[in-house]
Amino acid sequence: MSDERDPNPGPDRAADSSAASEAGEQPADGYQIKLQNFEGPLDLLLYLIKKKKVQIHDIPIAVITREYLEYLGDRKAINIDREAEFLLMAALLIYIKSQTLLPREQVVDPEVELQRPSMDHLLPYDRIKAVVALLRDKEDEQSQIWKRSALTAPLPDQDLDLVEVSLFDLAESFFTMMKRKQADTAQVFKGKEISMADKTNEIVTTLQARGVLDFLDYLWEQESLEEALISFFCLLELIKARVVIAVQEQLFNTIKVWLRKDTPAKDEE
Amino acid sequence: MTDHLKSVIEALIFISVEPLTLDRLQEVLPEDAAADIELALQQLIDEYEAGRQAIRVTRSAGGHIFSTKPEFDPFVRRLLQIERRKRLSGQALETLSAIAYHQPVTQAEIAAIRGVDSSHSLHTLLDNKLIKIAGRKEAPGRPLLYRTADKFLAYFGLNALEDLPSADELKKLLEEGNS
Numbered sequence: 001m002s003d004e005r006d007p008n009p010g011p012d013r014a015a016d017s018s019a020a021s022e023a024g025e026q027p028a029d030g031y032q033i034k035l036q037n038f039e040g041p042l043d044l045l046l047y048l049i050k051k052k053k054v055q056i057h058d059i060p061i062a063v064i065t066r067e068y069l070e071y072l073g074d075r076k077a078i079n080i081d082r083e084a085e086f087l088l089m090a091a092l093l094i095y096i097k098s099q100t101l102l103p104r105e106q107v108v109d110p111e112v113e114l115q116r117p118s119m120d121h122l123l124p125y126d127r128i129k130a131v132v133a134l135l136r137d138k139e140d141e142q143s144q145i146w147k148r149s150a151l152t153a154p155l156p157d158q159d160l161d162l163v164e165v166s167l168f169d170l171a172e173s174f175f176t177m178m179k180r181k182q183a184d185t186a187q188v189f190k191g192k193e194i195s196m197a198d199k200t201n202e203i204v205t206t207l208q209a210r211g212v213l214d215f216l217d218y219l220w221e222q223e224s225l226e227e228a229l230i231s232f233f234c235l236l237e238l239i240k241a242r243v244v245i246a247v248q249e250q251l252f253n254t255i256k257v258w259l260r261k262d263t264p265a266k267d268e269e
Numbered sequence: 270m271t272d273h274l275k276s277v278i279e280a281l282i283f284i285s286v287e288p289l290t291l292d293r294l295q296e297v298l299p300e301d302a303a304a305d306i307e308l309a310l311q312q313l314i315d316e317y318e319a320g321r322q323a324i325r326v327t328r329s330a331g332g333h334i335f336s337t338k339p340e341f342d343p344f345v346r347r348l349l350q351i352e353r354r355k356r357l358s359g360q361a362l363e364t365l366s367a368i369a370y371h372q373p374v375t376q377a378e379i380a381a382i383r384g385v386d387s388s389h390s391l392h393t394l395l396d397n398k399l400i401k402i403a404g405r406k407e408a409p410g411r412p413l414l415y416r417t418a419d420k421f422l423a424y425f426g427l428n429a430l431e432d433l434p435s436a437d438e439l440k441k442l443l444e445e446g447n448s
Contacts, residue, residue: 123382139357143355145327145336146342
């Protein structure tokens with residue numbers, strides 16, 4: 001407490017200054033820092049900070065660096081080694097202080113703090129790796145075992161992987177069929193006239209009975225090209241009116257037609 | 270009497286495309302005691318396993334289903350014209366493992382386990398219906414929670430999630446592997 005250099009004496013401070021005076025006995029030939037609460041070479045200051053004898057918050061680094069630059073400016077010649085050492089220590093000092101000034105993760109958000117413990121319950125990665133190996137074995141094992149569901153539902157990622165087809169897909173299918181049918185029918189009978197309305201009703205009735213129609217097969221079933229053509233237009237109309245839906249199962253590449261369940265258009269009227 | 274019950278169960282499993290559960294069997298066969306049904310079922314399983322039949326009764330996802338024995342895989346593939354063996358990617362499998370052991374789990378937690386972003390794997394798994402979204406976590410940002418779906422069990426031939434080794438068993442496995 002008898003130390004006059006210490007402006008705010010305390011048990012810690014007393015220890016500081018005794019340490020300072022001890023070290024101060026060595027010839028201080030380097031640059032001396034003069035602050036309100038510290039006086040001496042920079043390495044001593046750094047030492048005291050590391051030993052937590054001096055609070056880094058109490059050290060104004062801006063003052064130290066400004067005064068040091070002034071000191072350098074006044075010098076005619078400089079000792080590179082010594083100044084480099086000072087720079088290194090000053091940099092260290094700045095680093096230490098910046099670390100204490102930067103916000104810590106814990107204090108940022110108390111909610112983040114709450115989430116932390118739950119992360120500790122997580123399995124370590126090597127155990128996850130062990131599970132992966134285990135599941136891989138099981139997967140290989142299972143890939144050799146076939147169940148009847150393999151027939152009704154295609155492979156895993158093709159499960160329900162249905163694509164609603166565009167007009168172009170429909171048209172393409174239709175033209176393929178037409179070519180085949182054209183080559184097939186040598187004779188064309190002109191006879192019964194088919195109206196679009198009749199055909200539309202027929203398609204809807206068939207759909208209600210069968211649930212699903214294979215687009216191509218259905219057109220193929222038609223007696224004549226004309227009838228197939230009308231069926232095709234009716235189907236287009238029904239799709240447009242959103243009464244039916246045309247869907248393609250990627251795996252087999254045939255277009256299927258369903259009655260839409262979500263459109264009560266007909267029932268409501 | 271048991272033979273008859275066995276045959277009935279055989280017929281019911283045969284016609285089932287999805288695993289037939291004991292509960293469902295009990296519903297269909299209300300006159301038979303649960304213990305009898307279980308006994309008949311077990312005998313059926315054993316008979317198929319021991320016999321020269323190419324099919325067996327497999328426990329899967331909490332029920333029973335007929336499946337071919339592994340040695341006939343090449344022939345079934347030829348018949349169905351499926352050459353490629355479909356496998357999940359390592360990434361997807363890792364994500365799936367993390368979900369299986371921590372469900373319900375958020376994407377952030379999965380990322381914490383794996384150390385990498387898992388959004389792509391999550392999409393793949395959702396698309397394949399191996400996992401499902403199970404609501405949101407009451408935490409900042411209300412992140413989505415993921416769970417394994419029923420198909421997860423069937424896909425890996427598991428009967429229940431408990432079939433997977435526990436966290437402690439895994440630890441033991443690893444220690445044995447290292448020593």
